[in-house]
Amino acid sequence: MxxxxxxxxxxxxxxxxxxxxxxxxxxVYDSDGRAKWLMAHDTRLREQLRAAFGAEAYDAAGQLNRPYLARVAFNDAAQLARLNALVHPCVGKDFAAWSAAQAAASRPYxxxxxxxxxxxxxxxxxxxxxxxxxxxxxxxxxxxxxxxxxxxxxxxxxxxxxxxxxxxxxxxxxxxxxxxxxxxxxxxxxxxxxxxxxxxx
Structure with a gap:
């Protein structure tokens, strides 16, 4: 495939x-959409993001604090690299599992x-x-x-x-x-x- x-x-x-x-x-695998989903729902990634960026990475209700992460990471190259180093491998594993399921379903591409x-x-x-x-x-x-x-x-x-x-x-x-x-x-x-x-x- x-x-x-x-x-x-x-x-x-x-x-x-x-x-x-x-x-x-x-x-179609939407990498950006899945990254947002994983940041909100993947237990291990949530723990890693809290450890890297502090408890404020998630709000009191446990929801991803996107404005805070954007403010901290997107204007600082080092922090952005740190964020990507956590999120991208998680997305890579998620894509591998998803693509294996598509192959099993005999999709042409x-x-x-x-x-x-x-x-x-x-x-x-x-x-x-x-x-x-x-x-x-x-x-x-x-x-x-x-x-x-x-x-x-x-x-x-x-x-x-x-x-x-x-x-x-x-x-x-x-x-x-x-x-x-x-x-x-x-x-x-x-x-x-x-x-x-x-x-x-």
Whole structure:
């Protein structure tokens, strides 16, 4: 079974593209969504996060204190690396178990969607990577429309911390252009056909 990664910078539309693949019957693992779930529910990870970031990592009701973690980690490279070193291996194990279940169900291929596919090392062990591309200006406009509380400067700051468009495109095996100049569906259909054919080889 082929294991394909799908990534893209904030506002590129990678989740929209992944949902099109899902509509075609491809199982999609949402790494970012699962990371949030694991941080909230995985007992061992919860203990590790409390030990690393203090009791404030969770509120009085035991819920993940996302604003606190964001404030502590996302503006401090060392703390962010510490957070990622705890979360990414946990997500990796979760993905391994999930992908084994998909293989047992005889799926032709699966997708692993992750914003930090390269940065986390999650690209290793995958059979190919799809990069979803949109120009920076388009991405900023999309994010500001979706997240009205964010300023353009805040969106650009997030983009600056992510892999550059040039490097992402250079490292990708496949590119889907979601820049409003091409239709996404024909591009996804072509790759879906290609992946299903490869699985039969």
């Amino acid at each position: 082929l294991r394909i990664g799908i990534t893209g910078g904030i506002g590129s539309g990678k989740s929209v593209v992944a949902s099109v693949f899902a509509a075609l019957g491809a199982p 699966l997708l692993k969607e992750a914003a930090l596919l390269y940065e986390s090392g999650a690209y290793r062990g995958l059979d190919g990577i799809i990069a979803v591309f949109a120009p920076a200006g388009v991405r900023v406009a999309r994010v500001r429309q979706r997240d009205v509380h964010r300023s353009a400067a805040e969106v650009e700051a997030i983009m600056a911390k992510q892999l550059s468009e040039e490097e992402m495109l250079a490292r990708a095996d496949y590119v889907i252009y979601n820049d409003d100049s091409q239709l996404v569906l024909p591009q996804v259909l072509a790759l879906d056909k290609q992946f299903r054919r490869k699985n039969l080889e």
